Amino acid sequence: xxxxxxxxxxxxxxxxxxxxxxxxxxxxxxxxxxxxxxxxxxxxxxxxxxxxxxxxxxxxxxxxxxxxxxxxxxxxxxxxxxxxxxxxxxxxxxxxxxxxxxxxxxxxxxxxxxxxxxxxxxxxxxxxxxxxxxxxxxxxxxxxxxxxxxxxxxxxxxxxxxxxxxxxxxxxxxxxxxxxxxxxxxxxxxxxxxxxxxxxxxxxxxxxxxxxxxxxxxxxxxxxxxxxxxxxxxxxxxxxxxxxxxxxxxxxxxxxx
Numbered sequence: 652x653x654x655x656x657x658x659x660x661x662x663x664x665x666x667x668x669x670x671x672x673x674x675x676x677x678x679x680x681x682x683x684x685x686x687x688x689x690x691x692x693x694x695x696x697x698x699x700x701x702x703x704x705x706x707x708x709x710x711x712x713x714x715x716x717x718x719x720x721x722x723x724x725x726x727x728x729x730x731x732x733x734x735x736x737x738x739x740x741x742x743x744x745x746x747x748x749x750x751x752x753x754x755x756x757x758x759x760x761x762x763x764x765x766x767x768x769x770x771x772x773x774x775x776x777x778x779x780x781x782x783x784x785x786x787x788x789x790x791x792x793x794x795x796x797x798x799x800x801x802x803x804x805x806x807x808x809x810x811x812x813x814x815x816x817x818x819x820x821x822x823x824x825x826x827x828x829x830x831x832x833x834x835x836x837x838x839x840x841x842x843x844x845x846x847x848x849x850x851x852x853x854x855x856x857x858x859x860x861x862x863x864x865x866x867x868x869x870x871x872x873x874x875x876x877x878x879x880x881x882x883x884x885x886x887x888x889x890x891x892x893x894x895x896x897x898x899x900x901x902x903x904x905x906x907x908x
Contacts, residue, residue: 656788656817657766658682658810659759661725663752664690665773666794668697668709672716677801679721682769686717687755688726689748729758733783749777756781760789767813771797787816 660682694710701707734753756770768789781791790813
């Protein structure tokens with residue numbers, strides 16, 4: 652059985668304001684839930700000063716749910732080059748909050764390298780920035796996908812994808828998704844086998860040379876005899892008359908009496 656990495660769910664303000672107590676309780680069954688400290692502060696402010704009554708009601712509902720929820724507050728933030736504002740560029744309050752939440756998600760991923768951090772938000776640009784970080788154990792998810800995950804108990808495809816990446820490269824939270832970690836393999840060259848050869852002295856060399864010459868002469872003689880027999884057999888079949896005349900002229904055969 653393959654053990655899956657623990658799931659850490661980090662919820663943005665936009666995700667929390669899109670849910671209810673029933674949703675939040677369901678999220679708790681999917682993994683360990685975290686809320687950035689800046690998000691808690693914003694929801695506390697919204698419970699009395701929201702521009703819309705519906706938003707104010709949801710903020711109050713969450714503030715009542717949170718103390719006994721078992722959820723955790725986090726202020727862990729890590730810096731990343733893509734999460735820094737452009738020099739001289741003034742950010743809006745919402746933009747600053749977005750960068751802080753993204754930095755919090757990145758910080759959790761670094762702090763818990765064997766867990767998958769799932770940032771839940773209803774802000775598409777925020778989810779795209781999570782994707783641009785290229786971190787193996789960090790992914791983004793819209794709140795609708797999280798709600799469907801709770802209802803169907805089927806993990807979203809992006810979650811399964813990152814879990815698979817973590818199994819293939821365990822313990823590398825900051826490794827980009829499109830980068831492979833290469834380990835230097837040391838090659839050991841085995842020395843060539845040395846074959847011991849007997850030393851041949853001059854007398855032995857002369858005897859070996861004589862035997863080799865005699866064997867060569869006998870072999871050549873046998874080859875000539877075999878060749879002569881073969882040629883004679885073919886000649887006697889192809890031209891019997893001429894072969895008979897040649898055969899009778901041989902000294903070893905002589906003329907018939």
